[in-house]
Amino acid sequence: MSPVYTRPAPLKDTPTRYCPGCGHGVAHRIIAEAIEEMGIQGRCVGMGPVGCAVFLYEYLDIDCCEAAHGRTPAVACAIKRMRPETVVFSYQGDGDLAAIGLCETMHTANRGEPITVFFLNNTVYGMTKGQMAPTTLAGQKTYTTPTGRNPATEGHPLRMCELLATLEAPTYIERVSLNTPRHILRAKQAVRKAFDVQLAGQGYSFIEMLSACPAHWHMSPVEAAKWVDEVLEPVFPLGVYRDRTAQEAGPAGSPEVRSCAPNA
Amino acid sequence: MTDERQFVTGNVAAGEAAMRAGLHFYAGYPITPQNDFGAYMAAEMPKRGRVFIQAESELAAVNMLFGASAAGARVMTSSSSPGISLKQEGISYLAGAELPAVIVNVMRGGPGLGNIAGAQGDYFQATRGGGHGDYRTPAFGPASSQEIAELMPVAFQVAERWRTPVMVLFDGYLGQVEEGVSFLPAQEPPSMDRDWALSGNADRPARVVRSLLMDEGALERHNEHLREKYEALAAAEARWAAEGCEDAEVVLVAFGLAARQCAQARADLRAEGVRAGLFRPITLWPFPDRALREACASARGVLVVELNNGQMVEDVRLALGDARPVGFLGRAGGGVPTVRAICAAAREPAKEHASEGEA
Numbered sequence: 001m002s003p004v005y006t007r008p009a010p011l012k013d014t015p016t017r018y019c020p021g022c023g024h025g026v027a028h029r030i031i032a033e034a035i036e037e038m039g040i041q042g043r044c045v046g047m048g049p050v051g052c053a054v055f056l057y058e059y060l061d062i063d064c065c066e067a068a069h070g071r072t073p074a075v076a077c078a079i080k081r082m083r084p085e086t087v088v089f090s091y092q093g094d095g096d097l098a099a100i101g102l103c104e105t106m107h108t109a110n111r112g113e114p115i116t117v118f119f120l121n122n123t124v125y126g127m128t129k130g131q132m133a134p135t136t137l138a139g140q141k142t143y144t145t146p147t148g149r150n151p152a153t154e155g156h157p158l159r160m161c162e163l164l165a166t167l168e169a170p171t172y173i174e175r176v177s178l179n180t181p182r183h184i185l186r187a188k189q190a191v192r193k194a195f196d197v198q199l200a201g202q203g204y205s206f207i208e209m210l211s212a213c214p215a216h217w218h219m220s221p222v223e224a225a226k227w228v229d230e231v232l233e234p235v236f237p238l239g240v241y242r243d244r245t246a247q248e249a250g251p252a253g254s255p256e257v258r259s260c261a262p263n264a
Numbered sequence: 265m266t267d268e269r270q271f272v273t274g275n276v277a278a279g280e281a282a283m284r285a286g287l288h289f290y291a292g293y294p295i296t297p298q299n300d301f302g303a304y305m306a307a308e309m310p311k312r313g314r315v316f317i318q319a320e321s322e323l324a325a326v327n328m329l330f331g332a333s334a335a336g337a338r339v340m341t342s343s344s345s346p347g348i349s350l351k352q353e354g355i356s357y358l359a360g361a362e363l364p365a366v367i368v369n370v371m372r373g374g375p376g377l378g379n380i381a382g383a384q385g386d387y388f389q390a391t392r393g394g395g396h397g398d399y400r401t402p403a404f405g406p407a408s409s410q411e412i413a414e415l416m417p418v419a420f421q422v423a424e425r426w427r428t429p430v431m432v433l434f435d436g437y438l439g440q441v442e443e444g445v446s447f448l449p450a451q452e453p454p455s456m457d458r459d460w461a462l463s464g465n466a467d468r469p470a471r472v473v474r475s476l477l478m479d480e481g482a483l484e485r486h487n488e489h490l491r492e493k494y495e496a497l498a499a500a501e502a503r504w505a506a507e508g509c510e511d512a513e514v515v516l517v518a519f520g521l522a523a524r525q526c527a528q529a530r531a532d533l534r535a536e537g538v539r540a541g542l543f544r545p546i547t548l549w550p551f552p553d554r555a556l557r558e559a560c561a562s563a564r565g566v567l568v569v570e571l572n573n574g575q576m577v578e579d580v581r582l583a584l585g586d587a588r589p590v591g592f593l594g595r596a597g598g599g600v601p602t603v604r605a606i607c608a609a610a611r612e613p614a615k616e617h618a619s620e621g622e623a
Contacts, residue, residue, distance in 0.1 A: 045335075078327075
């Protein structure tokens with residue numbers, strides 16, 4: 001009898017530090033599966049955030065690099081510039097990517113750096129006990145919004161896919177979810193697509209993954225998975241926000257933009 | 265020194281010398297008084313097949329250095345004082361992860377935005393480690409465009425030999441004044457295949473570049489390793505220049521532009537019959553304390569001159585202890601001690617000299 005479900009080789013045989021019901025383990029697994037299926041394990045350089053996934057290198061058997069909080073895209077793009085033959089991805093949470101690292105996130109995308117960014121959005125700072133994140137929903141109670149996020153003083157949730165889709169340079173942007181088998185299968189396809197973009201030299205790819213944080217949402221894993229569908233998804237609709245894989249995407253952006261250059 | 269002399273600013277001298285020393289990667293963010301530096305790199309790096317990125321901030325620039333260095337590249341950034349403050353986070357991470365990099369600080373007046381005139385107020389920041397944690401950064405303080413050009417390859421050697429970020433400090437005046445420079449011949453960039461560089465684990469075990477060490481005792485062991493490294497580095501890499509100290513009754517101690525002023529003051533003092541010497545630290549850390557003690561053996565007094573309100577003078581006092589009286593003359597905020605003021609102060613070297621207002 002042959003096994004139908006095994007651990008992908010890039011995923012180390014080690015327990016993770018994640019809480020029950022957390023999406024990180026699922027995200028790690030589908031990334032590892034994609035790496036194995038695409039035969040790119042020996043070419044990958046992965047980068048974790050400062051956050052719950054800071055120990056990414058303990059779980060993935062690939063070359064890995066740390067970065068200061070939020071600076072992951074800056075570190076990643078320089079690795080890719082110096083080693084274009086590698087497959088470089090950053091893996092970041094909402095605080096790392098959308099708060100302290102928003103500047104690097106936007107400019108790396110705007111330059112069309114040919115890296116892949118995986119963005120795990122669980123609406124809270126998981127590692128530091130669940131403070132309000134840039135993606136926290138209006139009214140959502142967190143460690144630092146004990147009566148709920150008040151948009152009048154704390155703003156509204158940042159929608160990163162929508163924000164990045166205003167830029168010319170990105171090639172592929174998709175938001176997926178990790179809460180049901182159907183969603184996980186779709187997420188895996190998105191991960192493969194993002195790596196495909198990079199392998200084809202087509203530029204910047206960004207995959208946002210809605211992920212449960214039952215520990216800081218103060219729910220059971222089952223309730224948290226349901227909450228993703230019923231409450232998170234209406235604010236963060238799933239889908240493809242940019243797909244220029246069919247077009248010839250040049251590093252300087254669209255032809256219209258190039259022709260506007262005064263010295264062109 | 266095979267090439268014919270070129271007339272260039274200190275900023276361009278640093279950039280050109282770095283490229284000739286095999287620089288792979290430069291990232292920077294605009295700031296006065298080193299804007300010709302970044303512009304020169306933008307024009308020249310791509311022509312030579314190297315990588316230039318104008319970063320979105322100093323934070324991004326120094327972290328791009330982190331990434332390029334982790335990939336095995338020879339890397340440099342440049343900025344000026346307020347920008348260097350922003351880079352300190354990244355310098356701490358470079359030190360923790362033991363990644364080589366060269367950071368050039370074309371110093372201007374501070375604190376805060378200060379002004380855009382030359383100054384030496386970042387001595388403490390460079391020599392004490394401006395970022396968090398227990399680390400040191402070797403720091404060079406060249407005094408001319410020529411010396412900037414000569415020290416850039418040395419800075420890369422020290423950075424890579426000891427796997428550490430290295431600072432090169434000169435003030436905005438040296439950065440912007442044009443002087444004749446003879447450059448070393450250009451060398452090809454070195455191989456990026458260092459035994460710790462990230463390149464994919466196709467034919468070896470996976471590598472990790474990190475500074476987070478959470479296992480019990482791991483960070484303490486790492487700190488101990490770093491301490492031993494800095495101790496060996498300090499013993500091996502101190503550099504200085506001494507002129508006329510053998511018979512000196514007064515020794516002037518200064519680096520960078522202040523040392524240029526002191527060189528003229530020393531000549532004037534000698535002409536007036538005062539036996540003056542000049543001791544010029546070229547590495548600010550490691551501070552050449554033993555050489556300084558030897559240089560001051562015959563002196564009845566020591567005068568430290570700086571473009572700040574007294575920073576290196578603390579290292580001079582640490583080096584000399586109570587053996588010699590140490591006085592200080594300095595101007596901050598863009599002021600430069602005049603040769604006349606230095607000569608006057610040198611006659612009473614042990615005094616604290618009020619900053620003079622003359623131009």
